[in-house]
Every structure is written in C-alpha cells, then in structure tokens.
Amino acid sequence: MLHYHFNFGLIWQHFDKLDWGLVVSLELTLAAVAVSTVLGLAFAVAHVSGGRGVRALVAGYVECIRNIPLLLLVYLVFYGVPTIVNLQYSAMTSFIVTLSLYYAAYLVEVFRAGLLAVARGMQDAGKAIGMTAWQRLVHVRLPIMFRIVLPSLSNTYVSLFKDTAIASVLAVPELTYGAQWINNNTFRVIEVWSVAAPMYVVTGYAILFLLRRFERIYAMR
Amino acid sequence: MNFAHVLFEAAPSLWRGLEVTVEVSAVSVSFALVAGLLFGTALAYGPILLRLPIRAVVDVVRGIPVLVLIFFVYYVGPAAGLELGSFSAAILALSLFSACQVAEITRGAIISVHHGQMEAARAVGLTFRQCLVSVIFPQALRRFLPPWINSVTDTVKGSALVSLLGIVDLMLAIQQVIGRTYRPMPFYVLGALIYLCINYALSSASRRLEAHFAYVRD
Numbered sequence: 001m002l003h004y005h006f007n008f009g010l011i012w013q014h015f016d017k018l019d020w021g022l023v024v025s026l027e028l029t030l031a032a033v034a035v036s037t038v039l040g041l042a043f044a045v046a047h048v049s050g051g052r053g054v055r056a057l058v059a060g061y062v063e064c065i066r067n068i069p070l071l072l073l074v075y076l077v078f079y080g081v082p083t084i085v086n087l088q089y090s091a092m093t094s095f096i097v098t099l100s101l102y103y104a105a106y107l108v109e110v111f112r113a114g115l116l117a118v119a120r121g122m123q124d125a126g127k128a129i130g131m132t133a134w135q136r137l138v139h140v141r142l143p144i145m146f147r148i149v150l151p152s153l154s155n156t157y158v159s160l161f162k163d164t165a166i167a168s169v170l171a172v173p174e175l176t177y178g179a180q181w182i183n184n185n186t187f188r189v190i191e192v193w194s195v196a197a198p199m200y201v202v203t204g205y206a207i208l209f210l211l212r213r214f215e216r217i218y219a220m221r
Numbered sequence: 222m223n224f225a226h227v228l229f230e231a232a233p234s235l236w237r238g239l240e241v242t243v244e245v246s247a248v249s250v251s252f253a254l255v256a257g258l259l260f261g262t263a264l265a266y267g268p269i270l271l272r273l274p275i276r277a278v279v280d281v282v283r284g285i286p287v288l289v290l291i292f293f294v295y296y297v298g299p300a301a302g303l304e305l306g307s308f309s310a311a312i313l314a315l316s317l318f319s320a321c322q323v324a325e326i327t328r329g330a331i332i333s334v335h336h337g338q339m340e341a342a343r344a345v346g347l348t349f350r351q352c353l354v355s356v357i358f359p360q361a362l363r364r365f366l367p368p369w370i371n372s373v374t375d376t377v378k379g380s381a382l383v384s385l386l387g388i389v390d391l392m393l394a395i396q397q398v399i400g401r402t403y404r405p406m407p408f409y410v411l412g413a414l415i416y417l418c419i420n421y422a423l424s425s426a427s428r429r430l431e432a433h434f435a436y437v438r439d
Contacts, residue, residue, distance in 0.1 A: 067420035068413045069381035076409040084406050165286035176289055189296040197293050201284035
C-alpha cells in the first residue's frame, strides 16, 4: 500500500453527482430499451417474413452496426450528422438515438432466433382455426417468442445499461460523468472510482435480478 | 482543399492510430485467451476454494462498464501498488474484462460436453490432463469458437475506449484529424469503415474456422 490518506468526505459531499447520475443512467437505459426493443422487433419480423431484399437490408444493418465501436457511432451521430443535415438535437437525445440503433442490431438477432424457435405446429394450428397472418403473429408467435428469448433479452438489457457509461463523452450528466466531475474537481481519484464502479455492479445485478424474477412469473403463467 | 488531398495529409496519423488499435487489441486478446482458458477450466473442474474467488472476480468485472473499468484500473491501480502508465492500464483493463468473458465462454463450452465423455476417458486409463487435452477440449472447441470470436470483435471495439485515456489509437487519431481539418462526417465514416473491415475479416475467418471444426463436414 502506498502512503495515501483516504478521504471519502469529499465524495459524500458531492454524492448528488453520483446518485443523480445513476438516475440519469437509468433514464437513458429505459428510453433506449424502449426504442431499441420496438426497432429490433420490427426488424426481426421484417427479416423473418420479408422478401430477400428486406432480409439483405436487415442483415447488412446488423453486420455494420455490430462491427463498429459504440464510441465512434456516438461521436458520428452527435458531431458528424448535424454537419450534413439541418438538424439540432441535445447530447442526451443524440445518445439515446445512437444507443437504441446500436442495441436494435443486437436485439434483431435475439428476436429473430426466438421467432425461428417457435414450433411450426403452433402456426399451423393458428392457421387451422382460421387466424390471419397478423393474428398468428400477435397472438401466437410473439407471445411464445418472448418466453423463449427472455433470458437473452435480460442479458442484452443489462449490457445496454452498462454502455450508458459512454454517454459521459458527450457530457450527459450520468454516473460516469459525475464520477469524472468529482475526479477532476476534488482529485480524490481512488475514492471516487471505488464508489462509482460498485454502483454499476450493484445496479446492474439488481436489474438482472428483477428481470429474472419477471422471467419466472411470465414463464409460469 | 479537396477531400483526397486532406485524406492524403491525414493518412500517416491514421495509419499510426490503426497500428496502436491493432496492438492494443492483439495484446488484450492474447492475454484474455490465456487467462480466460485457465479461469474457465478452473470454474468447470476446480475445487470450490478456487472456484469461488474466480467466480466472484468474473462476476464483478463483468458487471462494470469497460469504460469505468479502464478508469478504475488507471486511477485505483496505484493504491494497490500498481503504478501503470495509461497504455498499460488500458491494456490491463481491456484484457481483464475480456478474460472474464472468455472464462465464462470456456466454462460453458466445457460443461456442454457430456460428462460421460470424461468418465469414459478416465475409465480407459487416461490421466486428468490427457482427458482434458485429447477428449474434452477438442469437443468443446466448436462450442467455444463462435462466442470467442464475438468476444474478440468486442475487444477490438472496446479498444476505441482507450482513446479516453489519451492513447492515440485509431479513434483518437480520427478525432485529432477532425480537429485539424474540420471535416467530421467523412472521417468518422472512414473510421467506421476501417473498424468494420477489421471486424468483418475476423468474423468471416471465424465462420471458416467453425466449418473446419464442425462435427459433420460438408
């Protein structure tokens, strides 16, 4: 151990930066989860039931997004896009859009695998009792698919929560940004990161725990 | 100035950045592979006293965002006697995160092999090490490869985060070029394409590997 005098006092004094930061992180998570789930689901349904053109488009989107660092996409959307189109948006909106587009590419794969795992007989049964294609999708395939994909869905959502840390590069005042602020203004570097990292771990596992409970309830119904 | 000229001027710094990105990724991937295989095998077969601490480390590290882990290793490392420069700290953090992913992948691949295989191998008189090397690992390999390649591309993508410690990798080189030329969009797109090429090459190589190690060959 070095001769270092730990002083957590300054961390507690500025703790509002961290706890409100965590709230902002969770807001980003909720918004991006909602948008990316809708997008991912739409793309997955298009991929499974669309023609070859649609399929190639979705596959291309997934391949592109999954092979580019999120950090670069965040910069590209916030600093790059406004230079070529006449749009103005806040850092927060920009980050939510980027994170949603990024995770939509992961969720497409999750949902697509789930849709393909629904037993063929279920759809045939739906057809036999006279359901339209839309009814079969909404009442047969999607509910069964959700039960199949819930575990991987939960894992993807927790990864999404962890990736909200990257919003700090756009000065969105979330947890990592709060920690950096304390880092730069009090120089209590060791203390602040020893507090911020466990906050992520605990929150991430809390989210996972809640989702796992939900999985059990939903599976038993 | 037209873009071709700007690009020509920027090419050397982008190339140096690319070299750093490749270096950081290669070192992290290699370290993570070795450490991850050891941890993963210990998780599958180790005694409980070995398993518990590894499980704790793996679960905690995987619960921290890579960005925060990089800052954590860089700033908190010295308190544990680890005086690291930004370059080593970034590589250590990235390797640590990736090693924990690989450990989990290894464990999953090993337990996916039916336990009867181990029993049969022991029954014909192979030692534990022979069982692992000649029976379990070859069968676990095809379960290991696809998620491992995913973790390699994740590491390449994660290496962009080292730019936030001021290491001039491809990401920061792009930022610096944009700072000089005021042309954000073309250079971000160029950077995206470079990352896309690296990772796409990796994933197509993996598809070939997977086909090679599949049970049934076409």
